Amino acid sequence: GLLEAAATTKIEVARRVKEPKSTTFSTTVGQNFSFDLKDGLLVGEGSENFHLEPFDEVYIRKSPSYHQQQNVMVGGEVLFSGSYALSKKNERLSDLIAKAGGVTPDAYVKGARLIRKMTEEELRRKEDALRMARMGGGDSISVKKLDVSDTYSVGISLEKALLNPGSDYDMVLREGDMLFVPEYVSTVKINGAVMYPNTVLYRKGENLRYYINQAGGFGNDAKKRKAYVVYMNGTVARLKSGNTKAIEPGCEIIVPSKDPKKRMSPAEVIGLGTSTASLATMIATMVNLFK
Structure with missing residues (x-):
């Protein structure tokens, strides 16, 4: 049977070209047939007498209008905190606050922050950076400075977003976002x-x-x-x-603090002094030779 996300239109069948008696070159590499599905039967032009053959490939596409629920979280000083499902792809911060019933009188809207989960592409880039840092030399990025978490903070301005819905400040949300509206901190x-x-x-x-x-x-x-x-x-x-x-x-x-300077050990100081003395002696000898 079909999966829940399957489209019942544009079902394609790809067929091999088999002409064993052909004596000429052909640029055709395959045959494609397109049908719709209704009540488990193919419908469309040529579907009445269509039969599958060996090596046929049948493609069932995903419906372009199928989307699983995408949830975001809101907490802190809002009337109804919790998890909310996005209703459209371009849902924004102001929409989420409206769903949560607005902010409370104690909310410090200017301090609201957003935590975002990394996508597969972002995780891949981070893994590449870590791999390069471990393999690189002294000029590579320090592994200790790389954040290994799968979430990161996004700098937002909820105050401006609520004053200007739909503006650039009113950021578009995506699945896994967590919005927190704090109390005033003095x-x-x-x-x-x-x-x-x-x-x-x-x-x-x-x-x-x-x-x-x-x-x-x-x-x-x-x-x-x-x-x-x-x-x-x-x-x-x-x-x-x-x-x-x-x-x-x-x-x-x-x-921030300055990088700690490496101090010379007593042995290094003595060695440097000996080298300086030897160099001074050599210079004095050369001066005497050229007089």
Whole structure:
């Protein structure tokens, strides 16, 4: 019998060309017949007297309008959290929020984030990158820096998506997406190369220097000009010391550290000193010879 996804139209039969008595060359490589199926019987022109022959190939196509349910998740500060099935291919963030009954008064829409599952093609590319990193030399990507998870965060702006439905901000969803709308978070985290990683209250209008001071200042190995911020919605941005609008509630400030310098061992220092002395002696000898 047919599978659930089978189309009952455009059923094709491919037949070999068999002309054992032919004495001329022919460009025909096969015969194709197309029929429809109704009540288990072929219908269409020539179907009344059509019989299968040895080596015939019958092709049953998948119906172009057949789609299995594709589910997405929404949680956090919405009226009805849970799993929802997509009703169309271009369903967007605003459509999902509408299905969930909208957001609650306590929702921090600006901090909403989306977690997406990787497709087979994305997983294949990641496996290729891992394989190259393991086989490569010093210039290849570090294996430790590659994320081995099958999900990743997508930076979204749910606030702008709800204000402008159907715009570029209103991202199209796909199967497996997980949307989370958090509550308002009134703190800011400071991590990385600081004296004391800390979590402090958000103060509107304060710049990077204020929050770094709340963590005891920069560490000795801090890359001060490379500090960046990770927002609740998954987006990342570089930080400038005088920018007071870049830091938002619930974000995390990260200060990267410099690469550790390799110090010379005592034996290496002695060896370098001996080599320098030998080189100086050789130069002095050559100078005396050419006087």
